[in-house]
Amino acid sequence: MIKKLISKLFTPRAARPILSVKRHAPLRVPQAKHGIDRRLVSRHAIKVCDVLHENGFEAYIVGGAVRDLIVGAQPKDFDVATNATPEQIQPLFRRARIIGRRFRLVHVVFGQEIIETSTFRASGSDEQTTDEHGRILRDNVFGTLEEDAARRDFTLNALYYDPATEIVIDYHDGVADLKKKTVSIIGDASKRYREDPVRMLRGMRFAAKLDFTIAPATLAPIREMAHLIENVPASRLFDEMLKMLTCGHALDCLRRLRAEGLHKGLLPLLDVVLEQPGGERFVKLALERTDVRVRSGKSVSPSFLFAALLWQQVNHRWQQYRADGEPAMPALGMAVDSVLDDQTEKLAIQRRFVSDMREIWFMQPRFERRQSKGAWRMLEQPRFRAACDFLQLRAAAGEVDSALAQWWMDLADASDAARAEMLEDLARQPRAAGEAAAPRKRRRRSGRSRQGGPAEGGPEGGTPVAG
Template sequence: MVKEEEGFKANVPTKIRKRAHIVPREENGIDLSAVSPFAISVCQKLQDAGYKAFIVGGAVRDLLIGAKPKDFDVATDATRKKSKVTRRAIIIGRRFRLVHVNKGAETIEVATFRGFAKQGVTKDEDGVITNDNVFGEQYEDAARRDFTVNAMYFDPISGDLYDYHHGLDDIRERKIRMIGDPATRYREDPVRILRAIRIAAKLGFTIDEKTAAPMHYMQTLLLSVPSARLADEFSKMVLSGSAVACMELMNRYDISIPIPLFDVLKRTFGLPFVRKGLERCDARVALGKSISTSFLFAVLLWHEMKEEVAKSTGKTPGQIYEEAAKKVADSYRWDGLQSRYVSDMAIIWKLQPRFLVRSRRAAMKLLQHPRFRAAYDFLLLRASSGDASHELADWWTAYEGATDEERLEMSKEAEHQDRKERERLRQERAAEGKSEEGEADGEEKEKKKRRRRRKKRFDRSKPSKSEKASSDKEKVSK
């Protein structure tokens, strides 16, 4: 049930800080060259029109710690319609309306300052805000934000930093602290529990004790959050470049995300293959490289895939992997995984048994496959965790970098080795079969011996022919 809160004030702190601590350009240390020129342009246009305009949120936090912001958000006292500073600006959002200003591939999100709600805010029966289009002053907007490190405002025109809640001090102390009462803020939006963990893991910060205290017992509120939003937050965690740190914090605070994908990761996080996969993805992000979402989810669900392979009734490796991949993919298709990711993930799995066939034709065909690189990287990861042969991984590494003539020789040698290996396995199976037959023969002989012994005992207990004859004569004479 959703109701409108007429007199509700959205987590107003006991002491409202109406005046910000202003840190000038010379002292805040923000490098203006690291700021998006387009974001500066949006702020400039709004200020030229007579409005306040600041870069806010995670971008300011990242600039202060010397990291490169992923994107830039702008906060202003201009209303939504006035915030449309270019023709390529659209109003979006449902719970809180925003303006997206576009230029090429870059999008700047512009939001009007949120106020302490008096009318118009709607909440469900659990206290979760479902509609929040109430505007106010800058200090109110600062109090409405979640963590102190995300509640600072940077004016790219003057270079000044506006800090209402000692966010700069918390950055220096490497601490994540909630603005206002943590339990109330988690009740308003339970996803803040996951955001606290993700931001702390990403920055290498600790979570303030008061902020962390309610997280465990209030995680039940996550059950009321749409699964699509939880899946999105889960994706941010594992793709953030700090997936291992996120999982360690989730385990430390005993927090779970109520979606099947997280259940799988929590169950398999201790396996060398999964942990190495997450570590490699984190390392790629640290180097500024992109992560293949399909590859990452193929790693997370590989344990499930292997279980399905073991249960498959297919006759050939191709059939077995095809059947198992379809079952796993269909099981998690709805769980925040887009169809294109599911399809690519299944291809990575289905290519794994093809690495075992190294004939000239099969090897060249696999090498030319569009998903060879992803499947090959997956094979290397399996080999590094003991799930596949190092010799096989090394062979494919050499094969990929070889000339056509060298590849031909490598395939001939591999085919010869594979024939020898198949013959060895055939002989072992035959020997095992003979051994089993010998054991069966031995058991049969033992049974016959036991039957003969029983028969002898029975025969001894019976009277002999002479004894029986004399007994009969005695009966006749009587």
């Protein structure tokens, strides 16, 4: 009765949903069959469900957390779905705020953990705002649990776990698909992709992350509909791309994207990069190392990832500009600007990441000049360690001398006393064969009192570094 009353109160008659899939009674899967260990469920997510239950509402842990718990993976976060509206949810918790435009929901905050709590939504309605391609622009029509399940993208994400009874409610055979290791979309694939083209990317990510196959009917329309990715806002594409690169299976994701032609809307330079000498090896090394870090529970820098993916194109254009007679550092600046201008048309890389990427790239030529004063300045740079790791990646790909890369890594790992000793030893040694010489100092300006210091402008007296 409560569910029907709330549905009537908060879902306008004119906006009643038009379901895109056949309605049927859900399976109620007991703990013995789904295998979720309640001890692994966030106590804060359970608390949100308990509070909503106590106030007469339905509430379930939903989506990716349920999926991951069933397959034995550790969920990154926990979401709750309920028939309470955002305005009804917010007063029930001490720290809760309503967010969102396209989808209004509530963030319930418990220290460092946020439980995203959303109201059941209808799967489709005449009131939805769409663009000319069918992509949903605004969708705030509240619905029932059954309608909410129909609205979700894949069967493995349409699972609702009740922590009180430990039962999983399953409208679309999601538990069976998890057991079969299959990614299946809910409803007609073509229609669902038109509603939100990002679903094509999500399907690829789930398949790669879980080592699942994509159901034939789910996979079939993707290649011919891949161009719809171009209609998605760049900020959403960036968020999805970042999820792919940090899911622990980035290399497999990239292979799947290329196989279906989806990468052209994300990394339009990727084909060019992979066709260049050493390009494929470099990207593969970068993604393999990223995957190892993610799987071992270590953090990953988005700046480093995108710097690695775009470096081959930056390096290629840098060498072209140098061949045309441009000095080294101005040529690098031109190459960086050119590549970033091309890339940001498709992928809205955030400014803070772009700034870090530029620092990582601009420090690479400076590693070739091992001088005491210059090395100390390098060590003071905020992105020195990231740039040093990037140098190791270049050495592994055969771009730079591995001995040079190892020297800088040893310097990075050493104590201040050990660093001073390393640099003193370096000063006593003759310059290694092939090592870049320091740039010639400019004529000293009149009145300059400092003796032996670098010329004004860039590092070690060279041309000022852009960025």
